[in-house]
Amino acid sequence: VGRIPSSYRNKEFYSMLLNINGLGYQHMIKSFSYPDKYEDDWDLAKLALENKPEMIEFVIRKFRTLFCQDEHFVKRVIEEAPQAFKFLSRKVRNNPIYAIPAIEKIPDNLEFALDKIKNNREYVLHLVKNYDCKVYHASEELQLDEEIQLEKIKHSGFNYTYIPNELQKNYQFACKALYVHRYVYDYLPDSFKETTPILLALCSH
Numbered sequence: 001v002g003r004i005p006s007s008y009r010n011k012e013f014y015s016m017l018l019n020i021n022g023l024g025y026q027h028m029i030k031s032f033s034y035p036d037k038y039e040d041d042w043d044l045a046k047l048a049l050e051n052k053p054e055m056i057e058f059v060i061r062k063f064r065t066l067f068c069q070d071e072h073f074v075k076r077v078i079e080e081a082p083q084a085f086k087f088l089s090r091k092v093r094n095n096p097i098y099a100i101p102a103i104e105k106i107p108d109n110l111e112f113a114l115d116k117i118k119n120n121r122e123y124v125l126h127l128v129k130n131y132d133c134k135v136y137h138a139s140e141e142l143q144l145d146e147e148i149q150l151e152k153i154k155h156s157g158f159n160y161t162y163i164p165n166e167l168q169k170n171y172q173f174a175c176k177a178l179y180v181h182r183y184v185y186d187y188l189p190d191s192f193k194e195t196t197p198i199l200l201a202l203c204s205h
Contacts, residue, residue, distance in 0.1 A: 042066045056073075060077070068092050078098055085103075093113055103133065104127070104130075107131045110134065124138045125151065132152070135148060146167070149177075150177060153184060154180050157183025157187065160184045182202060182205040185198070
């Protein structure tokens with residue numbers, strides 16, 4: 001592209017370039033190094049995405065506001081590049097229509113969701129139960145929710161080590177957790193381990 005005279009490098013030229021098989025947004029990025037007004041052309045960026053969806057993170061960074069106003073492209077992020085969820089606008093990341101599917105595809109995306117998602121018990125319980133999301137990305141209140149933590153422990157007894165100290169030191173909760181997963185026993189306080197209710201819970205497996 002750089003060898004082509006600037007007088008030829010107009011919007012029609014870039015449109016043609018982006019539609020040629022085998023040429024796409026990677027070439028556009030190179031052209032962005034030139035003092036060219038089309039560097040910030042949203043129409044060209046959208047055309048590039050149609051041909052090179054793998055460049056979606058670059059487009060989000062450069063055209064965040066315009067991108068997040070376009071429902072079509074936001075949905076494409078969720079479907080094709082959920083790892084780019086964290087680059088979307090706060091409004092999008094607080095909208096369960098977009099946030100929940102993005103988290104279902106990549107559970108760690110819960111970290112980048114906002115309060116409407118993190119404070120909603122129904123959403124968090126669903127995501128932990130079915131997708132093994134990290135509870136410490138949820139609100140502090142929900143981190144102390146026993147049902148949510150027990151669902152997390154069902155995935156692995158080691159998850160007991162991630163629960164808040166307040167629950168780890170709760171003897172009654174420890175018994176419940178041990179009924180859910182036998183390997184919780186390995187992570188219990190020593191003062192809990194030789195008590196009758198704990199041993200009964202361990203023997204239940």
